[in-house]
Amino acid sequence: MKPHHLLFSVLCLCLVFSFTPSPSSNLVHTVEEFEAKLKQVQPGDSIVLANGVWTDAELLFEANGTAENPITLTVEEMGKVILSGESNLRIAGDHLIVKGLVFKNGHTPTNAVISFRKSREKMANNCRLTECVIDNYNNPERQVQDYWITIFGKNNRIDHNHIAGKKNLGVTMIVGLDTEDSRANNHQIDHNYFGPRPTYGNNGGETLRIGTSHHALEKSNTLVESNYFDRTNGEHEIISNKSCNNTFKYNTFFECTGTLTMRHGNETLVDGNVFIGNNKPSTGGIRVINENQTVINNYHIGLTGYRFRGAFVMMNGVPNSPPNRYVPVIDSKVNNNTFVNCDNILFGAGSDEERSQAPRTSEFSENIIYNKSKKDVFTIDDDISGITFKNNILGEHSETTIEEGFKNAKIKLVKDENGLLIPTSNKIKSKVSISPKIATKENTGTTWYSKTDNYVSLNSGNVINVEAGINTLYEVVKTSKPGDIIILEDGGTYLLTKAVNINHPLTFKTLGNEKATILFERMMAFEIQNGGSLSLENITFDGTKSPDYAGNAVISTSKTSMIDNYKLFIEKCEFKDMVVNHSFDVLRVSKGTFADTISIKNSSFKNISGSIAALDKETDDIGAYNVEYFIMKNNAINDLQGAALRLYRGGKDESTFGPFLEVEHNVFDHVGYGKKNKYDATLSLYGVQEIDIKNNIFKDSKAINMHLVVGEPIVKVLNNALSNSEKLIVTGDQKYHVENQWQLTPDFKESSNYSLSTDSPLKGKGTDGKDLGLIKN
Numbered sequence: 001m002k003p004h005h006l007l008f009s010v011l012c013l014c015l016v017f018s019f020t021p022s023p024s025s026n027l028v029h030t031v032e033e034f035e036a037k038l039k040q041v042q043p044g045d046s047i048v049l050a051n052g053v054w055t056d057a058e059l060l061f062e063a064n065g066t067a068e069n070p071i072t073l074t075v076e077e078m079g080k081v082i083l084s085g086e087s088n089l090r091i092a093g094d095h096l097i098v099k100g101l102v103f104k105n106g107h108t109p110t111n112a113v114i115s116f117r118k119s120r121e122k123m124a125n126n127c128r129l130t131e132c133v134i135d136n137y138n139n140p141e142r143q144v145q146d147y148w149i150t151i152f153g154k155n156n157r158i159d160h161n162h163i164a165g166k167k168n169l170g171v172t173m174i175v176g177l178d179t180e181d182s183r184a185n186n187h188q189i190d191h192n193y194f195g196p197r198p199t200y201g202n203n204g205g206e207t208l209r210i211g212t213s214h215h216a217l218e219k220s221n222t223l224v225e226s227n228y229f230d231r232t233n234g235e236h237e238i239i240s241n242k243s244c245n246n247t248f249k250y251n252t253f254f255e256c257t258g259t260l261t262m263r264h265g266n267e268t269l270v271d272g273n274v275f276i277g278n279n280k281p282s283t284g285g286i287r288v289i290n291e292n293q294t295v296i297n298n299y300h301i302g303l304t305g306y307r308f309r310g311a312f313v314m315m316n317g318v319p320n321s322p323p324n325r326y327v328p329v330i331d332s333k334v335n336n337n338t339f340v341n342c343d344n345i346l347f348g349a350g351s352d353e354e355r356s357q358a359p360r361t362s363e364f365s366e367n368i369i370y371n372k373s374k375k376d377v378f379t380i381d382d383d384i385s386g387i388t389f390k391n392n393i394l395g396e397h398s399e400t401t402i403e404e405g406f407k408n409a410k411i412k413l414v415k416d417e418n419g420l421l422i423p424t425s426n427k428i429k430s431k432v433s434i435s436p437k438i439a440t441k442e443n444t445g446t447t448w449y450s451k452t453d454n455y456v457s458l459n460s461g462n463v464i465n466v467e468a469g470i471n472t473l474y475e476v477v478k479t480s481k482p483g484d485i486i487i488l489e490d491g492g493t494y495l496l497t498k499a500v501n502i503n504h505p506l507t508f509k510t511l512g513n514e515k516a517t518i519l520f521e522r523m524m525a526f527e528i529q530n531g532g533s534l535s536l537e538n539i540t541f542d543g544t545k546s547p548d549y550a551g552n553a554v555i556s557t558s559k560t561s562m563i564d565n566y567k568l569f570i571e572k573c574e575f576k577d578m579v580v581n582h583s584f585d586v587l588r589v590s591k592g593t594f595a596d597t598i599s600i601k602n603s604s605f606k607n608i609s610g611s612i613a614a615l616d617k618e619t620d621d622i623g624a625y626n627v628e629y630f631i632m633k634n635n636a637i638n639d640l641q642g643a644a645l646r647l648y649r650g651g652k653d654e655s656t657f658g659p660f661l662e663v664e665h666n667v668f669d670h671v672g673y674g675k676k677n678k679y680d681a682t683l684s685l686y687g688v689q690e691i692d693i694k695n696n697i698f699k700d701s702k703a704i705n706m707h708l709v710v711g712e713p714i715v716k717v718l719n720n721a722l723s724n725s726e727k728l729i730v731t732g733d734q735k736y737h738v739e740n741q742w743q744l745t746p747d748f749k750e751s752s753n754y755s756l757s758t759d760s761p762l763k764g765k766g767t768d769g770k771d772l773g774l775i776k777n
Helices: 003-019 031-040 472-478
Strands: 046-049 052-055 058-064 071-075 081-085 088-094 096-099 102-106 112-115 128-130 133-135 147-151 157-159 162-164 173-175 188-190 208-210 223-225 228-230 237-242 247-249 252-254 259-264 269-271 274-276 286-288 294-296 299-301 312-315 333-335 338-340 345-349 362-365 368-370 378-380 387-390 392-395 406-409 412-415 421-424 463-466 485-488 493-496 500-502 505-510 516-520 526-528 533-537 539-542 552-557 566-571 574-578 584-588 595-601 604-608 613-615 627-633 636-640 645-648 660-664 667-671 683-686 690-694 697-699 704-708 714-723 729-732 737-742 748-750
Touching: 031 046, 031 058, 058 071, 058 096, 088 096, 338 421, 463 472, 472 485, 472 493, 472 500, 505 539, 526 533, 552 574, 574 584, 584 604, 595 613, 613 627, 627 645, 645 660, 704 714
Parallel strands: 046 071, 052 081, 058 088, 071 096, 081 102, 088 112, 096 128, 102 133, 112 147, 128 157, 133 162, 147 173, 157 188, 173 208, 188 223, 208 237, 223 247, 228 252, 237 259, 247 269, 252 274, 259 286, 269 294, 274 299, 286 312, 294 333, 299 338, 312 345, 333 362, 338 368, 345 378, 362 387, 368 392, 392 406, 463 485, 485 505, 493 516, 500 526, 505 533, 516 539, 526 552, 533 566, 539 574, 552 584, 566 595, 574 604, 584 613, 595 627, 604 636, 613 645, 627 660, 636 667, 645 683, 660 690, 667 697, 683 704, 690 714, 697 714, 704 729, 714 737
Antiparallel strands: 412 421
8 A cells, every 4th residue: 555545544544533422422511412312322322411500400311221231321520510409300211320410409390309200101120320419409398398219110229329418398218109010129229328317397207218008018129228327317217118028238327316117018127237326315226017027137226215216116006907007016026136225125115095906926036135224124015925035135234024035144245346335245145246238327328429517506616706786796697607606795785776687507695794685676686597596695685675566576487488407595594574565475486497406594584475485386287396305494484474385286196206395493483474375374385295394483373284195295294383373284185294283382582583591392392302493503
């Protein structure tokens, strides 16, 4: 060949190669380009989303690959393709892979962020969702329901995804069985990181649900393996199993306030999971309902939950129960499980007139139960003759009323390679071990998306000093950062002509002995908005400048729904002279808002025409409420026309266990006698699930009015003095415990600060051995 012919051939070959489609030719920049490329895609091809923010991108990934040559939807660079606004993804077809998508800063416009079907007729089969992220992708309306991942079809795998921060109504991930083609599906859900889900305060906050009550007897055959559940606290059921033949193996539940619940369906296998409570309140383990359930080789440590949130719970059932109620426990085995420093193991839980069928033909054997401080961790709520107990080992000093099947052993705890305390003893036949397949924070989720919490706590930021004056607080908040601490001048006076909007965690305090004073000319001084939390310390709030409007409050929440839970702490504050022709509350909340904690301590309230806290806006009777923990300790309340506290939790749903109420060492002096107090009570409590009222003085005050509903609320009213005050009023059909409602005159030495005289009959009468009423700090 002549040289110039050779050169020409090389040039032609270069031109051919220069126009051969390269991987970059699969790169798409818009939804329109994606849809056009999808029409041309062949088995083995990839479609690559370009780096950047894809706003309002609704993607339908419908195609058919093969087992050898799947079709892939992926991203240009991991972590640099963000689907925001009203974006979602539907997957339909066979042998498809989706990898690397990130959903954040928005919410789905439909009922799912990612769905494994286009329609009931066109689903995804043999597909995979891997290394994708859904992070705080919430509808701003708290009560609007959606799901994040809905799985249909058959033989799909969902693995190594990062799923964190669901806050609105709806299960995080569901396996749907509503068509025949989605049953006996053999899905695999593995190595996913389920990040924190805050308490929702209503039913519908599960993290994973397989099936529904409508399809409880259908086989799902879903494997849930090696997933990490990190503080997924949405509701009582972290996992809600509602179908048959599912397997849960090697999953880790870290500080989760709830349980893996076999709610409906039979033949479930729960094997080799780890439950770590770290002694956090309400942390739970496994709850067994229905038939032929197997619970083996699970490890539980530091779980404090009780009743349906125990470390282990075997429920009572309804005789001849329909699938959607409580099918009795029959032919179930609980073997070779370990419980270290767990507070409660329950048999026959939920026993009542309806759930009257105790477990039968079941077994609890070869389990190890060690507790260093609590002797008897067992609660027996019904007949246990249908449960065979054998070869269980208790710690050396533990005990149980169960007559057979337990023996004591000297147990030593030894840390394993995971840092977990493993019980060892010469009476333990086989060594307790954690599977190497167990989920950890490190081996789940993606390798490129951070699992660090973004939440900034109160009192964690910079200290800012602010001068007294008009709207100086308003101005300083506009430039503040989350966690900042705003210091007021000792004895300074601060006038607000504008309400201060709190949209991130902030603290206001006076450091010296002379409190700063805040006056306000609007209907409120502070409005907690979405994302906000508030701490107030050593401040006087004076209502004399406030307008005579209906709905006044020192602190209110946003009038619109708040997707983020908030916290409110009031310490050593004074609230006075808040009297108008209408109700004037210290705290008033709106529907669709929820507080993790409201704590009011060491403060005084005087001459107020409303309530201290009005937490009664969720009146739909669906089990919703406005606060999880409400604490009122060591406060002086004088001349309060309304009920000091209005706390409401309606409905009869048992999926949530709040609110929790503590009222301790307070003085209520002339409370509840206002003409417009329609509650006719000092404390108005409806449906509150745990009530602890003790060591208080009620003088010239209305009654505590409680209406008890739902399951088995824990109610303790202990050692309270009633001086010319009405007695406790209780309605509802639930049990409660009352001791020592003394009709005694306090004999205050100084009525201004409610200190008792040396010969007062209330000296040393507290459950803690201290005086009733205020404790002097």
